[in-house]
Amino acid sequence: MTSFLADLVQYQGLFQMIPVLGIGGTFQNGFQISSITYMSQHVKAFINETWLERYGYPIHQDNLLFLWSITVSIFGIGGLLGSAGSRYLTIKYGKKKCLLCNNLLMIAAASIMGCSKIARSFEMILIGRFICGISVGLCVPLHQQYVGEISPNKLRGFANSTASFFWSLGKAIGQITGQRELLGRQSLWPMLMASCGLPALVQLVTLPFFPESPSYLLIHKGDLEGCKKAIRQLWGEGRHQAEIDDIMKEKATMKNTKILSVLELLKDPAFRWQLYMIVILTATVQLCGINAIYFYTFEVLQAAGFDERIISYMTLSVGLSELVAALVCSSIIERLGRKVLLRGGYCIMGSLLACITVTLSLQDWYFWMPYCSLCLIILFAVVFGVGPAGATVSLRAEIVKVSCRPPAFVISAILNWLGIFVIGTTFPFIVERLKHFCFLIFMGVLFTSGILIHLFLPETKGKSIMEITEEFNKLNFKKKSVPATPNHVTEDYTFCTRL
Helix, strand or coil: CHHHHHHHHHCHHHHHHHHHHHHCCHHHHHHHHHHHHHHHHHHHHHHHHHHHHHHCCCCCHHHHHHHHHHHHHHHHHHHHHHHHCHHHHHHHHCHHHHHHHHHHHHHHHHHHHHCHHHHCCCHHHHHHHHHHHHHHHHHHHHHHHHHHHCCCHHHHHHHHHHHHHHHHHHHHHHHHHCCCCCCCCCCCHHHHHHCCHHHHHHHHHHHHHCCCCHHHHHHHCCCHHHHHHHHHHHHCCCECHHHHHHHHHHHHHCCCCCCCCHHHHHHCHHHHHHHHHHHHHHHHHHHCCHHHHHHHHHHHHHHCCCCHHHHHHHHHHHHHHHHHHHHHHHHHHHHHCHHHHHHHHHHHHHHHHHHHHHHHHCCCCCCCHHHHHHHHHHHHHHHHHHHHHHHHHHHHHHCCCCCCHHHHHHHHHHHHHHHHHHHHHHHHHHHHHHHHHHHHHHHHHHHHHHHHHHHHCCCCCCCCHHHHHHHHHHHHCCCCCCCCCCCCCCHHHCCCCEC
16 A cells, blocks of 8 residues: 555656546447447437428338447448547557547547437438548557656556556446436437537546647657656656656667558568567457446346336446446456456356356246356446456556557557457347357357467566567567677666656
8 A cells, every 4th residue: 555655646747647547538439339328219219200301201110220239330331430540540649649639539529419309310320320430440559659758667457457447447437427317318418428528628628738648759750858758757756767667678779670561561571470479459348248248238137027117227236337347357457467357257157158158048037047147247247347348458558669659559449340340240230149158159259268368468567669560570489590789778868867
């Protein structure tokens, strides 16, 4: 506790900046994912009313379902485009400027969606959702890169894991505000749609008081004084020479190297295993069953005979449990390490899915079995939040150098958005064919990923980016000579260890 309080005082600038980045970053993604569920009936009714006013007859049910599916999926299409453009924008303008402009984009999207009912135009919802997707697709990789680059090595895991916490917080806030007692009623759903503009406004007002990433200032802009000033503002007065030397070493390796494009990164053998790990981590998050769990919670409670008015509050318990778990992850990730949380989390989650499959098979045999299923579902969400959710976000920012971090995050984000789209379109058919046995597929994915993580992923806790790169070089150049890594700082960039 004493050490934590000392860090809280020493790094108060960092602790102040983390929520500013989170509220306009992964929070927005979590909020959009959960809040849209509570608007489905109201938006469908609005589309039908608007169609009737225009053409004099109600819309056909198939066309209504098509328009609703487009309303939901167009967010993912926008997210894919936003993620694809994040590399170019990050390199050219920096993360701070990109996030500030991105907030204006989100506020514009919120205004368009919020005015759709007054304008009697469901097309405005489609346009707003698309723009909102672009904004979220851009801000999520920016947030994850930014928060990792402003953190010292000793707090890097904690800072990176907060991206998972704000994602869970966004989902929980979306579930809470979507309740019929708040904004989830017929008359207030436009306000629920437009409420995503409020976090964007908060970040737009507060982010200008914080600095750009120190590594971006030094490596990309060559601004040594700006880097030192940013470090002082974020980490306080003190000796931070180890982190500064790490940035200088990376700059030395990049002296004659440009920022890689996505295609160049895919072809470069020096980053082969880093990309393998990014693909495994991203795919496992999509195929671990957490989305299926959120889908099946309502089905399990409905089959148990619970009143539909109570089910929405009971499903909220799953989201709140994941939120608390994400908070716990932030406090233990620097003690246990990323590899332990991933490997252990995958194994426990796989075992829980096996148990959930059994309880769902027996829920008609015993009246208390649905309660067991609900407890296992909540426990599954807790294990996901404590382990893989935070550790995955942290690792994606730690295992690649600044020179290839933007294209690596583009690849990860594109895989993530494609995974959301594929799972969203195929999962209903999988459930229809396999019923609750679909969880066995996710169980196989979890155990396979756990084995791969155990065999090939080096631990990154407390290591600099150069040390992590050397660990991966043992895999990338197993049968070749490992390229030498500069272990000194060039004379042109030598400065005092006291900031």
